[in-house]
Structures are given as C-alpha cells and as structure tokens.
Amino acid sequence: MNDGLMIEVENLTKRYAGHTAVSGISFTVKRGEIVGLLGPNGAGKSTTMRVLSCYLPATSGSVRVAGLDVFHNSAEVRRRIGYMPENNPLHLEMRVREYLKFRARLKGLGIARSRERVDVVMEQCSLTDVSKRIIGQLSKGFRQRVGLADALVHEPDLIILDEPTIGLDPNQIRSVRALIKSLANSHTVLISTHILPEAEMTCNRMLIMFGGKILAADTPDNLQRLVSGNGQVVAEIAAPLADLCNCWAQMAEVEHYDVSPADGDFFRCALTPSNGSDLRPIIFGVARDRGWHLRELTRNRHSLEDIYVKITRPPEEEEGA
C-alpha cells in the first residue's frame, strides 16, 4: 500500500460553513522528503495540515499517512505525527523540561524513555540551558524551539510544521531553518510558509497553494525554470563598442543583445541565450581571450518571489496590468 509514500492526499476537500477552504487537492510526499506548502494567507495551507494531523475531518477525499487513513486510523496516525500548529500554542505556565516530559508522556512514551528523549530533543534544539525556565518568560525564538522539540520528542515519522519561523528575527530564523534541515535525514517534513526564501533553502519540493487549490508542485529549480525560461545575463565590459556588438552578433548562443554605455569605458551588455543555456562561462572566455576588462557578470535569476506572484496573482489583476 505505501511504497515509500509518507503522505497520500486524494481529492481532499474541506468546507467550512459558508466557504470552501480546500477544494479537491491531490499530492503525495515520499519518505524522507522535505516539502514546503507555500501560499498567501487563507490559501488553505493550515486547513490541509489540520486534516493531515487529524484535528479536522475532511469533507471529502482520502488522506493517508504512512498508508493509514487519518479518519479511520486516527490514533495510529497521530502516534506517527509530530505537529506544530500555527502560532505554536504552549502551556506558558510550565517549565521547558516539565512541558516536554508531559508531552512525551501524553504521546505514549514510558517514564525512562521520555526522560531520555527529552534530553535528546533539548540538546537537538539547544534548549538545555533554559530547561528550568518558565516557557512564558522565554523569547519567541526559544518558544518556537520548544514547539519544535515537542513535535520531535516521540520520534515521529512525519513532522508537520505550520509556519515555524513566523515572527522570528533573522538569527532565530536561521537557527530554526538549520534545525529543520538537520531533520531531513531521519524524518519526512511538511512545512507551510509564506516566506519564499525559506522554502527555497529548506525544501526538496514545493507545493504552491492558492484559493484552496495546488497551482504548482515541483522542485524549487524546476519552478524557477518554469517561470524564468531564458536566463538573461548582464555583463559589464570595458571594450570598444563596435567590437562588443560584433562579438555578440556572431555568437550562436546569443539570441538577442542590448549594449548600453555605463560609466567610464564600460558598457553594459544584456544578453539573452537562444537555447536557455548559461552564457556566463562563454562570456568570461571571450573576455579573457580578447583581454577585455570584465567587472560584472550576473544571470538574472527570477526569485521565487516572482514565481509566487506570477502563479498566485488573481486573474483580474493580470488583465489590468
């Protein structure tokens, strides 16, 4: 039944009174993958995660985790899932260690095993120094790590994190991201986020959601290719204008070029490749052979930001533009 698939979602629909949060989505996640669920607020990310974590039932469709149906085998599925909801709710009056032990016991670990696991996850999430502190007095970064430690404490097969880096400062975001990346070897991870660089850095694959539907599902690189298509290269070179124009016109790999003067002897050349290949090594080679001074060589990389906007922009906005 489950041939290496951790999550199998088929035609999942979730309707709340009055509106449809998720409509007929299907996707699969393999064991050991880190998959990002991207989308603007209200796209249906959290709802999907809540169905996966057995908190809400699906209106229709089937959802399986490790081959088990989340509705019919709810308890078994919950044993295999480590879930951190949005905003990371914690019992603020408890101490870190006490809280993690409580959670470990709730998740069915024995006394000795829970003590052992709590030590391991506190080490893993760098919480050892604050183990006796009251959670309510900790900074947001630490609290987030407590939530992560909680999700990890029973060694789940699948970890579901709903916006794990929201509201953190850049340093905290880095450390949380590094932590998530370190989980890749032993766990399957599903994270939701609306911050693109985060997904780009941590995920093997991304699902872009909008209006309750999955609009695109691929690796960050493929998505990049899908949207950017040709990788335009910008080079700033100090050389006679005529030589430059000649050179680009004769080059088979260059489909289109545009040369404009920059400061000093430099010219700014925008080159579009004919077959989508990377022009940078070729340009560098030419500059070296002819003894031109090259001071900048950049490929216009479409950031995921562009992909995201392009895919998720409502149609009326596109027409208006």
Next chain:
Amino acid sequence: MRAYLTLTRRELASFFLSITGYVLIAGLAFVVGLVFYLTLIAQGTQPVSIPITQVFFNSLVLWIVIVLTPCVITMRLFALERATGTFETLTTTPVTDLQIVAAKFTASVIFFAVMWLPSVGYLFIIQHYAHQPGALDTGTVCSMYLGVFLVGCFVISVGCFASAMTKSQVLAAMVTLVAGIALLILHFLATLIPANGHWQAEVLSFFNIAQQMLDFTRGVLDTRVIIFYLSVTFFFLFLTLRVIESRRWK
C-alpha cells in the same frame, strides 16, 4: 491509562500553578469559617439535640458556595485551551477524547475535595469543646462530605459542559452559574410545593437539595439521591464528550 494519569496530573498542577487555586481555597476557608463562627454564636452554649454536621449545614451561604466554586474551577478547563490553541496540540496527540474529558473532570473534582479539607478542622474544634465523645460521629461526617462531593460533581460536570461549548471563560462561568442558580431555584420550588402525589412534585422533589443534604448531614444515605446525582453527572460528562467529539463529525 498513562495518558489519563499524565493529563490529570497536569490539570491538577495547573490549579496550583496559578493564583486562582489558592484564592479559591482561601476564600472557601474564610466563608466556611464565617458560617461556623456565626453558627456557634447563634447557638450559644445551649445543648443541641441534632448532629453537629446538621447544625453546620443549616446555612444558605454554604449552598451558594457549593454552586459558585465549581464555576471558577471549571471555567478554564476547555475554554482556555481553545482560546490559546493548546487544545489543538492536545487533540493531535494519541490521546482519546474520553481520556481528556475524564482527566479534566477528575482533576476538578480532586481540587474541589481539597478545597473542603480545611472545613474538617472546624468539626474537630467543635468536638474538642463539646466534652462529649459522641458529639462527632464518623459516619455522619463522612455522609455529609459525600453529599457535598456529589453535589460538587454534578455542578462540575455542568461546568465541564459549559466550558467545552465556548472559547470564553467568562461565558463558561456564567452558564455554569446560571445552571447552579437554576438548581437552587428548583430547590426553593421543591420546598414550597410539598410532595402531593403528582408527578411534577415528585420530579421536583429530586431537586430538593437542602432536604437531601439534611439527610446526608444526619447520616441518612438515600440510594435514590446518590444514583440521581451520579446519573446527572454522567449525563453532563457524556454531553461534554459529545461536544469535544463534534469537531471530528463530518
């Protein structure tokens, strides 16, 4: 079972991790102490022919306290967890809904029992000064506390139900309070309308908690009353369970 015990322990600890728990215990000790003092003053040095426990429980104030305290105990049980979102982390662990409801109820009942502990002291004071070895009978004391416990369980189960229905602690407390006051009103009605053989009066007589309590304080155990309290308690716990489960209904 493990999850149930873990949850019960946490719920119980949360009463003592906040100031509310201590305020409640102190408040109850004060009110019961006041009732005790006023009863003694009113009684003077006259000998009494009825059990001390009954004298003690002749005051309406104690009734109000029995109905009021469960509101405060139960209001946060589910409502707070829902408001802060910890309900989501709780229900996505392999804990069953029954374990959650049972643990929260057990913890509240244990706390309710702990609240009444100081009052035992007053009874011993009476015995000490009564110069009569038989002034305080273990049986009547136990049956009095059984009565308090049963009424407490009933109102706590109503409180669980109210708290499970809403995210607002205040609303949960209000609903429980209204239910408690309704119970007291039924009790007054029951005392006004004597049992005359009609079924309405018969039904009403079940709510005559003062009469029932009087029996308890005299050491008279009526199984009908005990079964009545246990069944309404289970009924409201069952409703609570259904409310908790309802989120999984399609």
